[in-house]
Amino acid sequence: MTTTTITLSDLNKLLENVLELKGVTIEGDIEIEFEGGGGGQELLQAVGYEIAQIAARLNNVAGMMGGPAGQVPYMQPMTLPSPIQSRIPQELIPASFDVDPVSEWKHGIEEVVLGATSSDGGTRKTTVTLGGEHALPFYFDAPMPNPNYVSIDVFDMPIGMARAVRMNYEDVLESPAEWAKKVVSKFGADMVTIHLISTDPSIKDTSASDAAKVVEDVLQAVDVPLIIGGSGNPDKDPEVLEKAAEAAEGERCLIASANLNMDYQRIAAAAKEYGHAILSWTQLEINAQKELNRKLMKQCGIERCDIVMDPTTAALGYGLDYAYSNIERIRLAGLIGDQELNFPMSSGTTNAWGARESWMAVSPLKEDSDWGPREYRGPIWEITTGLALALAGVDLFMMMHPTSVQVLKSVTDMLRGGDGGADAATDVSDWVGMMIEG
Amino acid sequence: MKINSPLQAYEYLPKTNCGDCGEPTCMAFASHLIDRSMKAEECPPLLGEEYNDNYNTLADLLAPEIREVVIGTGDHAITIGGDDVLYRHKLTFFNKTAFAYDVWDTMSEEELVKRVNDIQNYKKFYIGEFLTLDAVAIRCTSGDADQFAQTTAKVMETTELPLLLCSLDPEVLGAGLAVAADRKPLIYAATTENWRDVAELALTHNVPVALSAPNDPDALKSLALTFASAGITDLVLDPGTFPTDGLRDSFENFLKIRRAGIDGQTDIAYPLMAVPMTVWERSDGISAAYWESVLASIFTVRYGDIMIMHSIEPYSLLPELHIRDTVYTDPRKPVMVDAGVFEVGSPDRKSPVFITANFALTYYTVESDLASNDIDCYLGVVDTDGIGVEAAVAGGQLNAAKIKDMFDSAGFDVQEKTDHGAVILPGLAARLQGDVEDETGLTVMIGPPDSGQIPRWMESKWES
Ligand code: SF4
Numbered sequence: 001m002t003t004t005t006i007t008l009s010d011l012n013k014l015l016e017n018v019l020e021l022k023g024v025t026i027e028g029d030i031e032i033e034f035e036g037g038g039g040g041q042e043l044l045q046a047v048g049y050e051i052a053q054i055a056a057r058l059n060n061v062a063g064m065m066g067g068p069a070g071q072v073p074y075m076q077p078m079t080l081p082s083p084i085q086s087r088i089p090q091e092l093i094p095a096s097f098d099v100d101p102v103s104e105w106k107h108g109i110e111e112v113v114l115g116a117t118s119s120d121g122g123t124r125k126t127t128v129t130l131g132g133e134h135a136l137p138f139y140f141d142a143p144m145p146n147p148n149y150v151s152i153d154v155f156d157m158p159i160g161m162a163r164a165v166r167m168n169y170e171d172v173l174e175s176p177a178e179w180a181k182k183v184v185s186k187f188g189a190d191m192v193t194i195h196l197i198s199t200d201p202s203i204k205d206t207s208a209s210d211a212a213k214v215v216e217d218v219l220q221a222v223d224v225p226l227i228i229g230g231s232g233n234p235d236k237d238p239e240v241l242e243k244a245a246e247a248a249e250g251e252r253c254l255i256a257s258a259n260l261n262m263d264y265q266r267i268a269a270a271a272k273e274y275g276h277a278i279l280s281w282t283q284l285e286i287n288a289q290k291e292l293n294r295k296l297m298k299q300c301g302i303e304r305c306d307i308v309m310d311p312t313t314a315a316l317g318y319g320l321d322y323a324y325s326n327i328e329r330i331r332l333a334g335l336i337g338d339q340e341l342n343f344p345m346s347s348g349t350t351n352a353w354g355a356r357e358s359w360m361a362v363s364p365l366k367e368d369s370d371w372g373p374r375e376y377r378g379p380i381w382e383i384t385t386g387l388a389l390a391l392a393g394v395d396l397f398m399m400m401h402p403t404s405v406q407v408l409k410s411v412t413d414m415l416r417g418g419d420g421g422a423d424a425a426t427d428v429s430d431w432v433g434m435m436i437e438g
Numbered sequence: 439m440k441i442n443s444p445l446q447a448y449e450y451l452p453k454t455n456c457g458d459c460g461e462p463t464c465m466a467f468a469s470h471l472i473d474r475s476m477k478a479e480e481c482p483p484l485l486g487e488e489y490n491d492n493y494n495t496l497a498d499l500l501a502p503e504i505r506e507v508v509i510g511t512g513d514h515a516i517t518i519g520g521d522d523v524l525y526r527h528k529l530t531f532f533n534k535t536a537f538a539y540d541v542w543d544t545m546s547e548e549e550l551v552k553r554v555n556d557i558q559n560y561k562k563f564y565i566g567e568f569l570t571l572d573a574v575a576i577r578c579t580s581g582d583a584d585q586f587a588q589t590t591a592k593v594m595e596t597t598e599l600p601l602l603l604c605s606l607d608p609e610v611l612g613a614g615l616a617v618a619a620d621r622k623p624l625i626y627a628a629t630t631e632n633w634r635d636v637a638e639l640a641l642t643h644n645v646p647v648a649l650s651a652p653n654d655p656d657a658l659k660s661l662a663l664t665f666a667s668a669g670i671t672d673l674v675l676d677p678g679t680f681p682t683d684g685l686r687d688s689f690e691n692f693l694k695i696r697r698a699g700i701d702g703q704t705d706i707a708y709p710l711m712a713v714p715m716t717v718w719e720r721s722d723g724i725s726a727a728y729w730e731s732v733l734a735s736i737f738t739v740r741y742g743d744i745m746i747m748h749s750i751e752p753y754s755l756l757p758e759l760h761i762r763d764t765v766y767t768d769p770r771k772p773v774m775v776d777a778g779v780f781e782v783g784s785p786d787r788k789s790p791v792f793i794t795a796n797f798a799l800t801y802y803t804v805e806s807d808l809a810s811n812d813i814d815c816y817l818g819v820v821d822t823d824g825i826g827v828e829a830a831v832a833g834g835q836l837n838a839a840k841i842k843d844m845f846d847s848a849g850f851d852v853q854e855k856t857d858h859g860a861v862i863l864p865g866l867a868a869r870l871q872g873d874v875e876d877e878t879g880l881t882v883m884i885g886p887p888d889s890g891q892i893p894r895w896m897e898s899k900w901e902s
Contacts, residue, residue: 084638084641084642085638087641087668087669088634088637088638088641088664088668089664089667089668092630092633092657092660092661092664093660093663093664093667094660095656095659095660095662095663095705096656096659097655097656097658097659097694097695097698097706098694099694099695099697099698099701099703138686138689139690139693140690140693140694200869202869232832234832234834259833261833261834283825283829283833284825312829314826314829316757316760316761316764317564317760317763317764318799318800318803318826319797319799319826320760320761320764321763321764321765321767321769322773324526324739324764324765325525325526325527325769328525328526328527329525329527332525354828356888356890357756357757357760360888360890360891363563363890364807364810364811364889364890364891364893365563365806365807365810365890366810366811367561367563367568367810368561368562368563369559369560369561369562369752370752371752371756372751372752372753373753376724376751376753377752377753377756377757379728380728380731380753380754380757381756381757383728383731383732383757384731384732384735384757384760384761387732387735387736388735388739388761388764391736391739391740392739403728407728407729407732411685411732411736414682414683414685414686415685415686415689415736416686417686419682419683420682420683420685427719430719431713431715431716431718431719432577432578432604432605432606432626433577433578433579433581433605434579434718434719435542435544435579436718436722436748437722
């Protein structure tokens, strides 16, 4: 017995041909199956005109062949007002939609805990846990176990910054400890990054031991986990970070950072000895990131649970496309099992303030439309830069503007399924007809 | 695309290596088909009668997974959809997300014309081109079909940008189409309530149509199947954009529908629409505008092919246009430009000599700042492995030796070519000043941190 499953229009076409043929023999029963299951008279009526034609033809064919005429009920074609309407089904074709989770994402991203409470020999009141994902950020394939966290930047001396940022810190620029308190109590920072930039020989050449005192002050001032950053001077940083790591012994800080262009072994050794995690920083190059992570593990003996990566953040409009894809590639590689890349990631989102759109009063290009007030451009630049990278795979954000911090935390919470602090459900059904004030 | 290697495409080509396509061989042409930089139509012999079957098969095999839909006509028409991958680094995304901004039919005529002009005239210069907005979405807030038709006519008189006609009332949409059908607008939207009437409008006027089923992918698929069975395949799917509490569900719907489409579920492989402006239902002012840009960013990154926004403030448009450019820039384009000394304008012996990095973005930014402000000068571009100035100074890819090398290899002797014998370092490379002086023996000046400030810097630090 032959059972054929074909679509309605195929069948119609087929039968059209059949009617033109002579001497054709059909053996076996003809069975029509409809997508969506069911069958029977009701459905036939529902599907309408086309099926009516088919039924008529089938009946004819069956009759011609001397087969069981009447097996398919004969139906009058419906009376239809216009050819266009006749093409539209009478009822919606039922459907159910689903898609499979990604099967290759079998491997988890490492979890890294920052901050040590008294039970772990530290003095922090809170800790943060980064990573642990088994899917791209906010994807339905697997739950995202930990939220995104924000660390706000604090500097060990007053530095130049965009006016919109500076406004928030005017009163604390001279005191890293006060600055740190403010970002935690007022601006909701989960962590504080203390940048020891004054240690750069071309800035103030502050000694490593003086810098370590600043770290102690900040540890005293706040009880959240700390990120300790150098000045970015590859010659001075190893010494500075070593002293700072020692001063913060047992607090499980994140030491920022180790880079291939410097004596990363010395920094790694200090992090290990004094119980900190280490930030593995490379510049937009996935293979360099693999190499550095490998060296940290194999050469320096850093544990997997002590590595966070910073694959470099370029600002929106200034290379974010490279940063985005680099980070997305790293995360995807980790998920499918690259053991040299499956670590949580951090972003220097503050780099967004380097984009001229975030701080310049007017466009330097006369061809541009008006750029509008800069105090509104800056925070959204920082938000957009961070948000794109949150979607690509960044777990931890180093940021500066309080509004940016608040919005980024809120939106990433909503993407994880939280309410992001929103007070009520929103009815979106009538956006087409809504009146907007102002 | 159903095939992924040039060899598979080559099978269907004439294999004569005639060169009419501009490529030396059929194989070379085949690789362009696979990376989608050329189309099958560009092989003239393939269009001949004898290759008819080959052409048809090949065109089928090469068709993108996500259907392309065209909105509008002529030069301003926009194509949306057409993607073949889920991640831009796997190939590139095609047809950047179309940005439509709203007007409504209860605006005064004066307001309406001004807003439409603001939308169509907006531009932001970026790496050699202008970033602009794409379309006008006309919302029916009056509930009155005639008023909607009049507004539509006024908008058409003011702009040639493609239109989106937005109302859930088929009568209103019909009135709009009566004036605008020739412009091939997208009609928004067919729902599980009005779908039969809207389908009739789409068939009668042959226009693309958006299907809307807020947070109900089953219903969305059902609508898509039903429309396709009626022969309407210029479809855009709106799975609903819930701005806050439902954001996770909306995000999930976009991910699932696009994944299904790329994986071969053709029933639902259509362009997706996001509506960030739903946020104006719950708040207003700067907070709504910020949140709207946030939603626009999310759905530009994850699979929105067209979206409707409300705020046209610069602080909304600038980030929205730039995140779109970020996502849709072809990742296969080179990161670096050639190193060397380049002339901007017509420099002479008194002209300044600037130094910058060979990261393509940095180079184009500096170059356009100089050119746009009519500054005649020399621009020394150092090979920093395609890394920007600040990062290259930190990472050691920009240093004194590399700068000297650059001038030497270009055969450009600053002492000889200029009267001043000075070079100008970017402000972000200020810490290299001493090293560069020692290494080159030249006078080293420190420019501003951002090349956009060069005109002001020139006034105070140069000519004087
Ligand atoms: S035009 Fe066609 S036949 Fe000629 S070389 Fe190109 S691909 Fe081959």
